[in-house]
Amino acid sequence: MQNMDRGAGIIIHDWMRIKPWDKLLVVTNREHLPESRALRAQAFRTARSVNTLVVENQGRDVGIFFDANEDIFDPYTAVIAATEYSLVTTKAAKRAIEKGKKFLSLPLSTNDGRSMLEYDFLLMDTKKSRLMANVIMKYIRYSEELHVTTPAGTDLKMGKKGRKPGFFNGVVKDGKGYSSASIEVYVPIEETKTEGVMVLDGSLGYIGKAEEPTRILFRDGRITEIEKTPTGLRLKEYMEGYKDSRIYIAGEFGIGLNSYSDCVGNCYIEDESAYGTFHIGLGRNLALGGVQNAKGHFDLVCLNPDIYADNRQIMQYGKIILPEPNVY
Structure with missing residues (x-):
């Protein structure tokens, strides 16, 4: 858990550079709720508004939902896509990027039983x-x-x-x-x-x-x-x-x-x-x-x-x- 917190801290503070006025959305699925909790805990050290969207794990097809709902990120200033598979090439991500929101693609898929937030890379x-x-x-x-x-x-x-x-x-x-x-x-x-x-x-x-x-x-x-x-x-x-x-x-x-x-x-x-x-x-x-x-x-x-x-x-x-x- 300690290494997961380390990774979450890098993502929130060094990569996203979350500010007090940011409205952050963490998109995740049930398999990665521990990672979303670690990210939320780090974000609440700075930001006052942190929300989580838990999507059904549709595997490689998860991007279809974010193509069909391309305005879903409109209420937020920052989005972390912490799902199993990448969302960066979806229509919702493209719209968020075009509107100047902070967007991080964080596909958490691993094959060795460890959380990606624990990796040294x-x-x-x-x-x-x-x-x-x-x-x-x-x-x-x-x-x-x-x-x-x-x-x-x-x-x-x-x-x-x-x-x-x-x-x-x-x-x-x-x-x-x-x-x-x-x-x-x-x-x-x-x-x-x-x-x-x-x-x-x-x-x-x-x-x-x-x-x-x-x-x-x-x-x-x-x-x-x-x-x-x-x-x-x-x-x-x-x-x-x-x-x-x-x-x-x-x-x-x-x-x-x-x-x-x-x-x-x-x-x-x-x-x-x-x-x-x-x-x-x-x-x-x-x-x-x-x-x-x-x-x-x-x-x-x-x-x-x-x-x-x-x-x-x-x-x-x-x-x-x-x-x-x-x-x-």
């Missing part, structure tokens, strides 16, 4: 992550194509013409009003422009570790084939459960920046934010700056990438490098 220096993000975004911002390869065999190209990168580090002020517990640079890539092969060797988002490298083919922006390994079969079954063909569309390219994180399959947010990884976000990307709606959003994580923005290399074996200038 919450201790990452947010100033350091902001500096790292700015270095990467400097080169991504004006590029039109991203290219990523890995030692395992990944070779993917993604279009990003007209799309702006952003970053999350938990701190809503750094995110200009909204953020996610995932410390990363994200790009809302063009939804029809992802081509090539991903060799999945990190994690499968919410459903844990990739037990063996698994080939996934992308054509015209979407997954067309998943290798029939045990990992691939597990992923295929999970994706079919959405009953939405749009979940196969690549809508986000992300680069993990959290050096306190390990990609070991215990925690969705820890996996995708681990430094030395990249991820492809599938499905909905509306709140990230894309145009793709879907019944959900989740990420596939790979290890040790070489990343290029147009012809400039910005990461080598998962480490940020300073690109050499073009010579004309």
Whole structure:
């Protein structure tokens, strides 16, 4: 419980920076009431108005409710989405962000029986992550194509013409009003422009570790084939459960920046934010700056990438490098 209080304190005071005049809403479900109580206790040290909305645990479909009720956050100045699955790509989140409210996506899904609020990755220096993000975004911002390869065999190209990168580090002020517990640079890539092969060797988002490298083919922006390994079969079954063909569309390219994180399959947010990884976000990307709606959003994580923005290399074996200038 002590570590849960530590995590809740970081979120309320360092990330959200709750003020006395804030009207805070903590969205949660019954499985995560202990986390919501820890967050409320920390918030009441500062704020006079703290409310909780307990939603039915609809699993990966929880976002459907927040699409259908997009004005639900209107009475509040600050929202923490502390549910099992991410709400940041929902219509309600997008509306709240556009209205200038503080919004933090805090998906609490874990696979090891611990609360996410107890994980040490919450201790990452947010100033350091902001500096790292700015270095990467400097080169991504004006590029039109991203290219990523890995030692395992990944070779993917993604279009990003007209799309702006952003970053999350938990701190809503750094995110200009909204953020996610995932410390990363994200790009809302063009939804029809992802081509090539991903060799999945990190994690499968919410459903844990990739037990063996698994080939996934992308054509015209979407997954067309998943290798029939045990990992691939597990992923295929999970994706079919959405009953939405749009979940196969690549809508986000992300680069993990959290050096306190390990990609070991215990925690969705820890996996995708681990430094030395990249991820492809599938499905909905509306709140990230894309145009793709879907019944959900989740990420596939790979290890040790070489990343290029147009012809400039910005990461080598998962480490940020300073690109050499073009010579004309």
